[in-house]
Amino acid sequence: MAEVTLKDVALASGCSIATVSRVLAGTRPVGAETARTVRAAAERLGYRPNHVARALRSRSTGTVGLVLPQITNPFFPSLVRELEHALHAEGRAVLLADCDDDPATEAARIAAFLGRQVDALLLIPVDERRSREAVAGAAARVPLVLLDRGCGPGVADSVAVDNAAGMALVLDHLAATGRRRPCFVGAAGTASAAVERRAAYEAGAAALDPEAPGRIALGDFSVEWGRAAVDRLWPSRPDALICANDLIAAGALQRLRQLGADVPREVAVTGFDDIPLAGLADPALTTVRQPVGELAAEAARLLGRGPGGEQGPRHTVRLAPRLVVRDSG
Amino acid sequence: MAEVTLKDVALASGCSIATVSRVLAGTRPVGAETARTVRAAAERLGYRPNHVARALRSRSTGTVGLVLPQITNPFFPSLVRELEHALHAEGRAVLLADCDDDPATEAARIAAFLGRQVDALLLIPVDERRSREAVAGAAARVPLVLLDRGCGPGVADSVAVDNAAGMALVLDHLAATGRRRPCFVGAAGTASAAVERRAAYEAGAAALDPEAPGRIALGDFSVEWGRAAVDRLWPSRPDALICANDLIAAGALQRLRQLGADVPREVAVTGFDDIPLAGLADPALTTVRQPVGELAAEAARLLGRGPGGEQGPRHTVRLAPRLVVRDSG
């Protein structure tokens, strides 16, 4: 059961440890004949490189930490999946942390990952403000890319969907289908998704109705809030409920059905994100799909460059979403 | 930015590297006075232990690999969450792998994790049979616990819900509420959940109706199959659709609604797992809740013991589920 080491392979192939290392890691040119011998010996003995030793020596673990608020948020699994694939494809492994939506836990997880010498950190911050200190500290030590949510200007590179463009897509569609009394059901707080989607609504809704930009109800990104929002808003008979994410929309749909409202005839309902639930809702939800694969690819790409630290200007990448028209509006 | 090492702390506190290590790792008794001095120096210099070096020396990375078929399967995120918390609580970090439901990818991920010297592996096998070889190989090298799904007898320790008990709960409930023409909508294949849930239905359904055990339709664990199953079964007017998981049930519910069936009056629909979607379905789904927290705790506990390898008999832990009665039946 004793592991086969470079030394064993060197012994078996009659050359030095250094040469074996060079062959197997492909670091430097090696004679064709020698290389063959070494590879054969390695194969025969079942040599498996020890990444820990390699990491200690080369100061690179080939590991990236993925820190997110709550894996149970239905938008994240598909993102995690894409990230995992993108990173494993480059031979990097993913350490996962779930922060329970708590900035203190988040700070602890970041610290733990730093102690484990992750090469880089991929982070979806819990909170725009309360995550900032830990994020900034980490960004000074390793390459760090913020995903999906921001964390204040200049803190780190970030990749996210273009929320304003997504909202514009929704508003255009609603305008084109004749809606004139829209209402925005959003989330309070400073999270970038909340802020940007709301701002985009305020900026674009006037095209449907001069009064529209003022019709805003703010809660949080939950199904419960979607239900509650309907109770509050339905009496004023909006003809479109523009929800800041799919969970809110799902709650709204549910409550509207209970109230006997006819969706989409009486009122359209739209979401944002296109989580798996969206296609299953009744009626199936019209929503804005995030370009999850590209977000992941872009994040992985950004991680590649630079040794982290304070250097250089921060990059902010915004990717275009696309509208998925289903039955709800 | 050069990292502070044990040596620096030793120098600053005037004692040997070994002593500092002993204080900071708490491995052996150390004089109270010395300990204080060392700790102060470490604190002052901002010492952070290097886990990679520690791992190389102690042959333990404090890392466990979590390998699962597809993080986008809605049952897994909550399991991942609980596992992450349980393991981080013991100071272990989680390497995550998503296998895309492909045994070859699974084998590759397992190998990658082994190369990274994970202390243990937590694995939800992709396939009962096709995962076996890779799993057995890994189980011979590190402690390995199978979660949620089995992988043939004697391959490794395993922790899962008691599927038979869950099905019995459903059947009892349906019997108590007067259902007499149930039908099982399951999944084909050899996955343990598929087999066990079906077998439990066959064993218990006779209590409702002598003909019931034969009324079985098999597809896969998907929403699409749930919809298709309704098209096939509805003409025979069952009064209960017992679905093998919540996705199937969600599809069935959706199709039944389209057909104008009255759930639960005309027909009850039940699921299994209690994924987040279950509470959101319309009507809200009656289902069997898996004890996710306990599954995770038990798996973490099992990982703790033993150095892996071939030793000892395999443990199989089955945890009791509970019935969550909502509106669908």
Add this chain to the structure above:
DNA sequence: CTGAAAGCGCTAACAT
């Protein structure tokens, strides 16, 4: 192109 030697930062024997 290849070998010898020097560690990466830490822990574990072995001394004292």
Add this chain to the structure above:
DNA sequence: ATGTTAGCGCTTTCAG
């Protein structure tokens, strides 16, 4: 209770 001595398995100078 503390210090000294060896490495863990690998990469990487530095010679040749």
